[in-house]
Amino acid sequence: MPELARAAWSRRLLLALLLAPALLWLSLLIVLPHLDLALLSFRERIAPRQFVPSLAQYRTFFTEPLYWHVFLRTALMSAGATALTLLVAFPIAWTIAKLARGRMSALLFVVCLIPFWVSETVRTLGWMILLRESGVLPQLLVHLGITAQPVELLYHDATILVGLVYTSLLFMVVPLVGSLESLDNALIEAAYDLGAKGGAILREIVIPHAAPGITAGCIVVFMLTLGNYLTPTLLGGKNSLWFTEQIYNQFITRFNWEQGAAFGFLLLALSTAMVWFGLKASGQRFSDVMRRT
Amino acid sequence: MSATASASSAPADLEARAVSKRFGAHLAVDNLSFAVARGSFFSILGPSGCGKTTLLRMIAGFIQPDGGSIAIGGRDMAGVGPNRRPVNMVFQQLALFPMMSVSENVAFGLARRGMARAERVRKAEAMLERVGLAGAGGKRTDELSGGQRQRVAIARSMVLEPTLLLLDEPLGALDLKLREHMKLELKQLQASFGTTFVYITHDQSEALVLSDHVGVMNHGHFEQLGTPQQLYYAPATPFVAGFVGNNNRVAGKALALEGALVQVGTAAGWSVRARAHGTIAVGSTVEAFIRPESAMLGRSAADFPPGQLAYTGEVLSLLFDGANSVVLLRELQSGQELRIALPQTGAYADLKVGDRIHFGFDPERAICFPAAAAHA
Numbered sequence: 324m325p326e327l328a329r330a331a332w333s334r335r336l337l338l339a340l341l342l343a344p345a346l347l348w349l350s351l352l353i354v355l356p357h358l359d360l361a362l363l364s365f366r367e368r369i370a371p372r373q374f375v376p377s378l379a380q381y382r383t384f385f386t387e388p389l390y391w392h393v394f395l396r397t398a399l400m401s402a403g404a405t406a407l408t409l410l411v412a413f414p415i416a417w418t419i420a421k422l423a424r425g426r427m428s429a430l431l432f433v434v435c436l437i438p439f440w441v442s443e444t445v446r447t448l449g450w451m452i453l454l455r456e457s458g459v460l461p462q463l464l465v466h467l468g469i470t471a472q473p474v475e476l477l478y479h480d481a482t483i484l485v486g487l488v489y490t491s492l493l494f495m496v497v498p499l500v501g502s503l504e505s506l507d508n509a510l511i512e513a514a515y516d517l518g519a520k521g522g523a524i525l526r527e528i529v530i531p532h533a534a535p536g537i538t539a540g541c542i543v544v545f546m547l548t549l550g551n552y553l554t555p556t557l558l559g560g561k562n563s564l565w566f567t568e569q570i571y572n573q574f575i576t577r578f579n580w581e582q583g584a585a586f587g588f589l590l591l592a593l594s595t596a597m598v599w600f601g602l603k604a605s606g607q608r609f610s611d612v613m614r615r616t
Numbered sequence: 617m618s619a620t621a622s623a624s625s626a627p628a629d630l631e632a633r634a635v636s637k638r639f640g641a642h643l644a645v646d647n648l649s650f651a652v653a654r655g656s657f658f659s660i661l662g663p664s665g666c667g668k669t670t671l672l673r674m675i676a677g678f679i680q681p682d683g684g685s686i687a688i689g690g691r692d693m694a695g696v697g698p699n700r701r702p703v704n705m706v707f708q709q710l711a712l713f714p715m716m717s718v719s720e721n722v723a724f725g726l727a728r729r730g731m732a733r734a735e736r737v738r739k740a741e742a743m744l745e746r747v748g749l750a751g752a753g754g755k756r757t758d759e760l761s762g763g764q765r766q767r768v769a770i771a772r773s774m775v776l777e778p779t780l781l782l783l784d785e786p787l788g789a790l791d792l793k794l795r796e797h798m799k800l801e802l803k804q805l806q807a808s809f810g811t812t813f814v815y816i817t818h819d820q821s822e823a824l825v826l827s828d829h830v831g832v833m834n835h836g837h838f839e840q841l842g843t844p845q846q847l848y849y850a851p852a853t854p855f856v857a858g859f860v861g862n863n864n865r866v867a868g869k870a871l872a873l874e875g876a877l878v879q880v881g882t883a884a885g886w887s888v889r890a891r892a893h894g895t896i897a898v899g900s901t902v903e904a905f906i907r908p909e910s911a912m913l914g915r916s917a918a919d920f921p922p923g924q925l926a927y928t929g930e931v932l933s934l935l936f937d938g939a940n941s942v943v944l945l946r947e948l949q950s951g952q953e954l955r956i957a958l959p960q961t962g963a964y965a966d967l968k969v970g971d972r973i974h975f976g977f978d979p980e981r982a983i984c985f986p987a988a989a990a991h992a
Contacts, residue, residue, distance in 0.1 A: 507711065509707045512707070513713070515678075516676060516699070516704055517772065517776065518700075518776070519699060519724070523728055527715075527724070532714075
């Protein structure tokens with residue numbers, strides 16, 4: 324008996340040791356700061372170094388149109404970027420999972436991965452070199468006679484979207500490839516044999532099968548896009564009006580940590596609500612979806 | 617080899633003319649021609665890699681033949697996609713749609729034809745009832761047993777009233793007991809629907825039990841095309857003799873000709889008489905095939921009719937399998953090993969390993985091929 328007990332105890336110790344880094348990381352870097360931020364967001368400064376509990380930070384968000392306009396705009400553009408990423412990623416994932424074989428499939432995966440060898444800042448600056456008024460693309464357009472003068476391609480909403488889709492592509496391709504690879508080709512052939520055309524096969528067979536992968540990809544991409552700071556700020560400039568920029572401004576420029584913390588929690592609430600809504604709308608279970616990511 | 621699957625006057629539902637398919641250097645289907653009569657059950661029997669799956673996929677329209685033509689219901693199918701052919705297929709792993717209910721699976725093809733929902737539900741229910749699955753329409757496909765899934769796969773195809781139903785080894789995934797049961801059920805379903813079935817399998821028992829006609833395929837061509845009885849009792853080639861049913865293969869030389877019979881002698885000195893197939897010259901190498909059930913056992917040499925050669929053998933092992941029990945013997949003089957069926961009377965139930973016993977054959981039921989003719 325004592326030996327059995329010792330074995331069980333050492334097994335538990337081993338499990339605790341294995342989980343310790345993750346638990347430390349979670350509690351020290353995620354839970355504790357968020358608890359502090361939550362406390363910050365529910366107080367108001369009435370005099371230097373004097374704070375009272377209050378909902379003033381949240382009230383400001385709803386009474387100041389700029390804030391909730393930017394909030395809504397960020398949410399809608401993130402949703403748009405997610406949808407666009409799905410449209411672009413699906414054919415890529417289909418090619419990798421179903422059309423390419425062996426080495427070719429691995430090679431295509433690497434091609435999707437290559438942009439991530441470069442840091443996000445450098446990648447985004449690369450986009451700026453391409454798109455700014457004196458950049459490569461506007462010059463090329465002039466050279467080809469499509470535009471008379473170089474046009475400024477930076478600082479448009481479309482530019483932000485392109486940048487976001489580019490950054491997010493891999494995170495959509497990976498879960499899609501996983502879910503498409505597990506689709507038995509015989510199902511597609513059977514549907515074809517029973518009289519279905521391409522559109523019906525996609526709608527009735529492929530998408531229902533890939534739904535967990537699609538949902539997983541959308542959730543990850545939406546969260547990444549919503550919380551992205553660099554791409555909207557650099558490609559959108561002063562007009563980007565991205566909500567993370569507002570949070571940054573409150574913390575760094577205005578030194579209004581209380582307001583910044585409240586914004587942070589509003590963004591967290593939005594992201595949680597959208598994920599919940601996405602799961603409900605697609606009829607997926609969170610656990611199934613998370614296994615695909 | 618060119619042949620017609622049926623001598624009856626029924627029109628052909630499937631007609632292949634000089635169909636070929638090559639994958640790189642490998643000739644998968646080699647200039648194949650055959651016809652399948654309306655309402656018949658036709659099997660293509662062959663070992664894996666013989667080209668039968670390629671042939672089936674060409675009939676279904678998933679791959680295009682390199683040469684020749686395929687006509688279904690009298691209409692040439694060149695350039696017609698699988699979704700527009702009057703052909704449906706039961707896939708090897710059945711390929712039921714797991715994202716749909718049983719009823720939706722059956723109604724899938726009807727929906728693709730633009731049939732209204734109420735009508736398609738009614739037709740799907742009627743079809744499910746016909747295959748003995750009334751009331752199972754609302755179930756998920758993974759709630760069904762192997763046999764039930766099989767029937768859903770057939771119902772899903774048959775509801776579209778195809779000219780031809782293709783079946784790609786659908787019984788392969790089932791366990792033995794269920795396979796025996798489904799064999800019977802398939803035959804009954806085919807008889808009740810009256811649809812032409814084209815069935816591919818590597819299991820000779822399935823082909824023999826189910827089919828009106830069987831094409832035995834090897835290396836991309838038909839070795840023989842005929843009724844199961846013809847294949848069994850009158851194999852046209854050594855391959856068919858070895859592949860269809862159990863057989864003892866005896867390789868040797870033709871020692872002498874006695875009318876239609878050949879005396880075959882093995883290198884070890886055993887000799888046996890068999891019916892000659894084709895012309896055999898004395899001294900040429902030959903292959904003889906003797907069915908285990910065509911042999912007779914005897915306690916003494918006097919048990920055999922006069923004129924028949926009787927041999928003495930030692931029992932190497934007894935393979936008891938009810939009605940299919942066999943004894944493995946070694947002929948004493950030459951060491952030739954033979955499988956011989958035990959009579960079902962139980963007369964030799966007391967046989968033990970190491971016992972000596974007499975055995976003999978009716979030479980008319982053994983068959984001898986010239987060895988060089990194989991794959992010529």
